[in-house]
Amino acid sequence: MHNLGWIIKFDNYPAIKVSLLNSAQFALEAKDKQRELHALTYLSVLAHKHKQEKDKYLYLYLYLKQAEDKMLQYELPIYHFAKIPFHYAIYASKLADKEPHLKQVLEFTALTPNHWVAQDSRETLMKYYISINSLTEAQTLVENLKSDNTENSYLKTLLAQAQVQTDLFISHAQRAFEQAQLSGNKYLSLDIALLLCDAPKEQTNYDFYSQFISENATLNWRRRNEEKLVALNL
Incomplete structure (x- = not known):
């Protein structure tokens, strides 16, 4: 797939399709299942991006079938299978869909809760449940999380904010910001700093977090958060 980056740059879907199908075929001949499945699943994602409805489900089905075969043959851990429902979720247009x-992703990754597909799915579900005020469902997403990491602290921050538990919100947010900084997660650091700027100023170091945003916010991040930034005069 050495020419794929150049092809993608020019948004040439037919050429992308040929390149990835060739890659999948070469991988099949080389008995490199992982590379073959990656090529097929990547093709499904790009088909979705280019609005090729028939192709995206065709190649996701191929990935699904071969993933099932591979799991049966090699007795792979079930978390490998989580990418299947994860991609179906990507294709669904509504959060309810x-x-x-x-939720199926989380079932498949129950023993590997820190896998990136689990973390991404958990965050999307948390924001969805908060948006529909289903806080009981939101609470279940964090109840059994044992790892003290950035992603989990961020989820607890969002939940505490939704539950209007100000002290707990600030505690989780400050912890999440510190962890995001240490892990080099710039965009999550900015998201958390913005949340803290919206908290009571007497309980947070508003000047510190607002300055952090001023010095580190990218143009794209500002565009995504324009409404909040204007409301906070940042």
Whole structure:
């Protein structure tokens, strides 16, 4: 797939399709299942991006079938299978339609809760449940999380904010910001700093977090958060 980056740059879907199908075929001949499945699943994602409805499900089905065969043959851990519902969730246009697929991802990754597809799915579900005021469902997403990491602290921050537990919100947010900084996660650091700027100023170091945003916010991040930034005069 050495020419794929150049092809993608020019948004040439027919050429992308040929390149990835060739890659999948070469991988099949070389008995490189992982590379073959990656090529097929990547083709499914790009088909979705280029609005090729028939192709995206065709190649996701191929990935699904071969993943099932591979799991049966090699007895792979079930978390490998989580990418299937994860991609179905990507293709769903409404959050309500994404929910069952994302919940299935969490079932498949129950023993590997820090896998990136699990973390991504958990965050999407948390924001969805908060948006529909289903805080009991939101609470279940964090109840059994044992790892003290950035992603989990961020989820607890969002939940505490939704539950209007100000002290707990600030505690989780400050912890999440510190962890995001240490892990080099710039965009999550900015998201958390913005949340803290919206908290009571007497309980947070508003000047510190607002200055952090001023010095580190990218143009794209500002565009995505324009409404909040204007409301906070940042």
